[in-house]
Amino acid sequence: MSDQDPRIADGKRVLGVVPGIPATGAQKDPSDQDLVMTSPHLLVRHAVAALAVLLVVLVLSILFDAPLREVANPFETPNPEKAPWYFAALQELLALFHPVVAGVLVPTAIIGGLLALPYIDRNPAIATKARKVAVAAFTIFMVTWIVLTLIGFAFRGPNWSWVWPWEEWHGEL
Amino acid sequence: MKRLKLRDTTVGRSFLRSPDRATERDRAAGHWSNFLLHIYPVKVRRRELHFSFSWYLGVASAVLLASLVASGIYLMFFYLPSPSSAYGDMQTIQTQVAFGQFIRNVHRWSAHLMVLTVAAHMARVFYRGAYKAPREANWTIGVILLVLTLLLSFTGYLLPWDQLAFWAVTVGSSMADFVPFIGGSVREVLLGGDQVGSQTLLRFYVLHVVVLPVVLVGALAVHLWRWRKDSMFDQAAAEEGGEA
Numbered sequence: 551m552s553d554q555d556p557r558i559a560d561g562k563r564v565l566g567v568v569p570g571i572p573a574t575g576a577q578k579d580p581s582d583q584d585l586v587m588t589s590p591h592l593l594v595r596h597a598v599a600a601l602a603v604l605l606v607v608l609v610l611s612i613l614f615d616a617p618l619r620e621v622a623n624p625f626e627t628p629n630p631e632k633a634p635w636y637f638a639a640l641q642e643l644l645a646l647f648h649p650v651v652a653g654v655l656v657p658t659a660i661i662g663g664l665l666a667l668p669y670i671d672r673n674p675a676i677a678t679k680a681r682k683v684a685v686a687a688f689t690i691f692m693v694t695w696i697v698l699t700l701i702g703f704a705f706r707g708p709n710w711s712w713v714w715p716w717e718e719w720h721g722e723l
Numbered sequence: 724m725k726r727l728k729l730r731d732t733t734v735g736r737s738f739l740r741s742p743d744r745a746t747e748r749d750r751a752a753g754h755w756s757n758f759l760l761h762i763y764p765v766k767v768r769r770r771e772l773h774f775s776f777s778w779y780l781g782v783a784s785a786v787l788l789a790s791l792v793a794s795g796i797y798l799m800f801f802y803l804p805s806p807s808s809a810y811g812d813m814q815t816i817q818t819q820v821a822f823g824q825f826i827r828n829v830h831r832w833s834a835h836l837m838v839l840t841v842a843a844h845m846a847r848v849f850y851r852g853a854y855k856a857p858r859e860a861n862w863t864i865g866v867i868l869l870v871l872t873l874l875l876s877f878t879g880y881l882l883p884w885d886q887l888a889f890w891a892v893t894v895g896s897s898m899a900d901f902v903p904f905i906g907g908s909v910r911e912v913l914l915g916g917d918q919v920g921s922q923t924l925l926r927f928y929v930l931h932v933v934v935l936p937v938v939l940v941g942a943l944a945v946h947l948w949r950w951r952k953d954s955m956f957d958q959a960a961a962e963e964g965g966e967a
Contacts, residue, residue: 582770583957587747588763589754591772599779600786607790607836611828618817621810622889624918633894634880636838636873641894653901664845664866668859676852688849722887723835 638702
């Protein structure tokens with residue numbers, strides 16, 4: 551076996567050892583553009599990501615129970631009357647602008663704009679520096695939307711009046 | 724002693740149809756012949772492995788969808804979509820069904836998180852410029868998936884039939900009234916009447932457990948298929964000197 555005869559490695563006879571470094575270089579320098587096998591390189595990462603997500607769900611589900619209020623009663627309107635949190639920005643807009651603007655024009659423009667985004671923005675560049683207008687426009691939209699969502703979700707109380715969430719809590723998940 | 728491998732047996736070979744994975748070529752062949760792996764490309768660019776590339780938001784959304792389907796099917800066994808029984812069923816689920824409260828929590832939190840991860844996935848794809856040619860169509864399918872996620876969440880919101888559900892859906896659907904000409908009729912079709920009632924509960928239930936999930940999974944299949952097809956396209960190289 552190999553430990554008895556150094557000229558036999560892994561069951562095969564070594565014919566010769568060549569001095570020097572290979573013509574392609576001593577070590578391959580992996581580049582980000584290189585292709586790697588999905589299995590296992592991407593798969594193990596996806597498995598870890600999946601476990602992390604499930605852990606978050608597990609912990610949230612153990613710590614916080616889903617809400618269940620009194621049975622639905624069409625004759626008793628709660629105050630404030632809140633839409634689900636992901637529509638809180640729309641509800642906030644509804645309080646600020648005419649319903650046709652907030653309830654129709656804005657949602658249509660957002661969904662239409664997002665659907666058509668790749669056909670509007672024909673700039674092929676992907677570096678942020680080379681697409682300042684698109685990045686600025688999208689960032690302004692995102693920040694506005696997040697702020698409106700937070701206001702509608704946590705900063706609005708009875709009759710849609712302004713409240714401080716640390717004084718009165720009216721958010722519903 | 725040679726280790727006995729499943730894929731060396733007659734049964735193993737017939738099911739797996741993959742050679743012993745000695746070389747990369749064998750591993751690629753094994754990948755191609757695996758049903759579950761066929762949604763993945765055989766190879767990806769190394770940069771796609773980094774957390775900062777995608778923040779794994781797409782796979783997080785898919786995992787949450789799987790969690791929602793699993794917990795949702797469990798809840799369906801104990802729930803009737805009728806105003807006379809829905810709320811009582813919720814109480815039974817929470818107090819008498821084995822793991823009922825926990826499974827309901829899983830469904831609720833997965834739903835909230837999925838809205839967040841899908842939206843964040845969209846933002847990440849935007850900042851990476853990954854919606855540009857040749858991936859325009861897949862971005863558009865992604866926006867449709869976002870809308871479907873919101874509709875699924877909204878239709879599910881009514882099902883507990885408590886005050887929170889009833890009035891949130893009343894507020895949400897009243898927005899349809901402002902659409903000129905067709906708004907009123909759209910709302911009536913959706914609610915099955917002029918206000919939220921037993922017809923609304925049944926319609927939202929059917930949309931929530933059959934129609935929207937089927938449409939979502941179909942659109943998701945196209946989304947992942949397109950992702951695999953476009954995965955070999957190297958945007959940074961195509962742009963010459965651009966950075967990802």
